[in-house]
Amino acid sequence: MDNTKPIIKYLDVLIILLLLIVTILGVCSFHTSFSYEFVNQYGQKVQMWGAGIYAHDSYFKAPIFIGSDFTILLFVVPLSIVTFFKAKKKQSMEYDIRSFGIVSLLLYYSASLAFGVTYNRLHLIYIALFGMCSFSVSVLFAKFHAAGVRQGKVCSYPFTKGMKVFLLAAGISLFAAWLPDIIISIAKGTSLELIEVYTTEITYVLDMGIISPLIFITYYLVRHGDFIGYVFLRMIFKICMCIGIMLPVQTFFQLSAGISIPIPALITKCLTFVVMAFFAAYFDYRLKRETQYISSADNYNEGRH
Numbered sequence: 001m002d003n004t005k006p007i008i009k010y011l012d013v014l015i016i017l018l019l020l021i022v023t024i025l026g027v028c029s030f031h032t033s034f035s036y037e038f039v040n041q042y043g044q045k046v047q048m049w050g051a052g053i054y055a056h057d058s059y060f061k062a063p064i065f066i067g068s069d070f071t072i073l074l075f076v077v078p079l080s081i082v083t084f085f086k087a088k089k090k091q092s093m094e095y096d097i098r099s100f101g102i103v104s105l106l107l108y109y110s111a112s113l114a115f116g117v118t119y120n121r122l123h124l125i126y127i128a129l130f131g132m133c134s135f136s137v138s139v140l141f142a143k144f145h146a147a148g149v150r151q152g153k154v155c156s157y158p159f160t161k162g163m164k165v166f167l168l169a170a171g172i173s174l175f176a177a178w179l180p181d182i183i184i185s186i187a188k189g190t191s192l193e194l195i196e197v198y199t200t201e202i203t204y205v206l207d208m209g210i211i212s213p214l215i216f217i218t219y220y221l222v223r224h225g226d227f228i229g230y231v232f233l234r235m236i237f238k239i240c241m242c243i244g245i246m247l248p249v250q251t252f253f254q255l256s257a258g259i260s261i262p263i264p265a266l267i268t269k270c271l272t273f274v275v276m277a278f279f280a281a282y283f284d285y286r287l288k289r290e291t292q293y294i295s296s297a298d299n300y301n302e303g304r305h
Contacts, residue, residue, distance in 0.1 A: 167216075168216075170215050
């Protein structure tokens with residue numbers, strides 16, 4: 001008997017409820033008339049947002065957070081509800097893998113809030129959301145790992161040359177997008193150019209410290225026929241697709257707030273990821289269509305939530 005069934009069920013519901021609170025309040029914080037200037041810990045003048053839950057975040061970063069909230073609310077929350085519901089109704093490994101991709105994306109989002117946003121009255125909710133996403137990802141990962149150990153070969157699927165190139169390009173691009181900023185600041189002996197009121201850049205930490213290495217690990221696991229590599233591959237495609245939607249939305253909110261963004265920055269830190277999102281969507285579609293689960297994988301349903 002699977003004792004995790006009720007745990008996952010309640011986690012899914014609570015995650016959706018917390019997402020609604022966080023994203024709605026975040027989107028409602030888009031007001032550009034409350035900004036003020038502040039001298040940060042580096043002795044620099046910084047323009048602050050001044051409105052809503054992002055009142056103490058910078059004028060540059062707040063629209064980015066709001067753009068993320070808008071994307072999650074408009075696209076990811078409905079997708080999560082449909083995916084979680086189908087995962088329970090269909091009781092198949094395929095829908096569990098889709099759930100894993102969604103919750104992994106939400107783990108990234110919740111980590112960005114919990115560690116990247118200036119302290120505000122939603123901090124406990126950020127912590128709760130991060131914790132629940134972490135538990136959900138861990139439980140699903142344990143199930144996939146157990147299925148791989150128990151059944152050996154769980155499914156067959158194409159791992160094309162295009163997918164290989166995509167993984168290598170994605171892993172490298174995350175460093176290419178953020179590493180120059182860090183190298184330049186270290187060489188000059190200064191803080192990051194847009195560090196503003198923050199002590200670290202959480203996106204750099206997550207992308208270069210976790211996501212990029214995970215992409216290369218996934219490449220290795222898939223090449224060696226490890227089932228968990230296939231799960232990670234589907235998850236990476238899901239995250240890339242969402243990032244490809246989120247970055248233009250974030251840019252839209254920044255431009256709507258009157259923030260000027262240089263064309264080179266738009267190309268390297270927006271357009272590149274949008275193009276990657278199209279490839280990710282194609283590869284994910286092909287995997288869903290061409291993956292064949294081994295008949296013995298039916299035993300997995302006995303441990304399904």
